[in-house]
Amino acid sequence: VKLILLVASVSTMSILTMGCASTVTIDRAKAFTESTKDYSENMVKLDAIVVERIVNFTADSLTENAGPLRKKEDLEKAITSIKSINESSAKLVKFYRAIGLYFEELGKLANGSQEESVTKAADSLLGSITKVDGAPEITDEKKSAISGIISQIAIARHSAKLEGQLKKDALPIAGAIALNEKIFNKYATSLGERNDLDKVKLYANGIVGPWIDVSANPTLPGKWKSDFVKYVTPTPTEKLLESGKEANAALASGWEGILKGDYSLSELRLMLKDMTNALDSISKLKNAN
């Protein structure tokens, strides 16, 4: 009798443990889907900022260097390049929207929805990825982690048939996460390099030039102090790139972390909040100008 009771109690404990694990997984998955939705929205905002920065920087460069050697073809080349950047941007925004939709549907599934619209969203995401250049290769580790999380949600809430269907989505979702990181790095290069060029120019013409040219400028120009402060103070762009990189890394490891149960989603939320704040700072500065 004792043995039967012991077996029964162990079985009950196992069921309870499994039940808890599933609940934790679903709660984490819900939180993760929310974070990913926020991340996609941030990437749409970031894309708009990058394109605007490129356009303005190009216009400034053309204006400042207009000189006597102005040629029509230089202008046309710049316009053609910008058009091409705008076309890439439109594709990327569709891609971010598709990621957002996928995670919204996955969130509904985790909340017990019986509809299979998540699979349609995954198909749509797959379609938008193929239109973005340079999708990186997906590691087996990433594939199995993503497959795992989707399966756990499906097993806990849905049938084995749906689980099989959702496993099919593992590859495009892994691709989307990896591609996001790659695109962010490209944005970081575009913004970071232009930021550096502005600082290099400011240092040469606004700070060091007047400082050492004592014979031509016995007193420093009135703008010197504000240029100095501007030069030594980190810009909102630098803050954005830092917080964005952290959020990216956190998002990429979030999948694996959910499965292992050792990942703090509050950190991811915090990093995304930093990124949103930096994006808002840049928008406010732009509006003030």
Place this chain on the structure above:
Amino acid sequence: MATYTQEKYSLLHNATYEVLKSLYAISIASLSAADRAKHQQQINVVYSAYLKLEAREYLTLSAEASKRLPAITTAAKRAQESLAGLKKDTEVLATVDTVLNMFISLLALI
């Protein structure tokens, strides 16, 4: 013949950026009128090349571009290295002058 890879294309982008940065680091007030015009022309060409490299994805390069880009990448890298040690603005302008036609042909190629 060695294949022109995404990594080499990134090297070209980076070398072009470094050449542009050397030009931005020049104090315009210190230049003569003639050098100022030269500086303007160089920035126009190198920035256009930098912008075009940014806009053009590696995967969409033509076969002709892939064939000619290795030599251009080598020249751009060499210019980047030569500029790294220079201190005088006039030396920077003279060095960029030697590769300006290469950047002009890059613009026509991609």
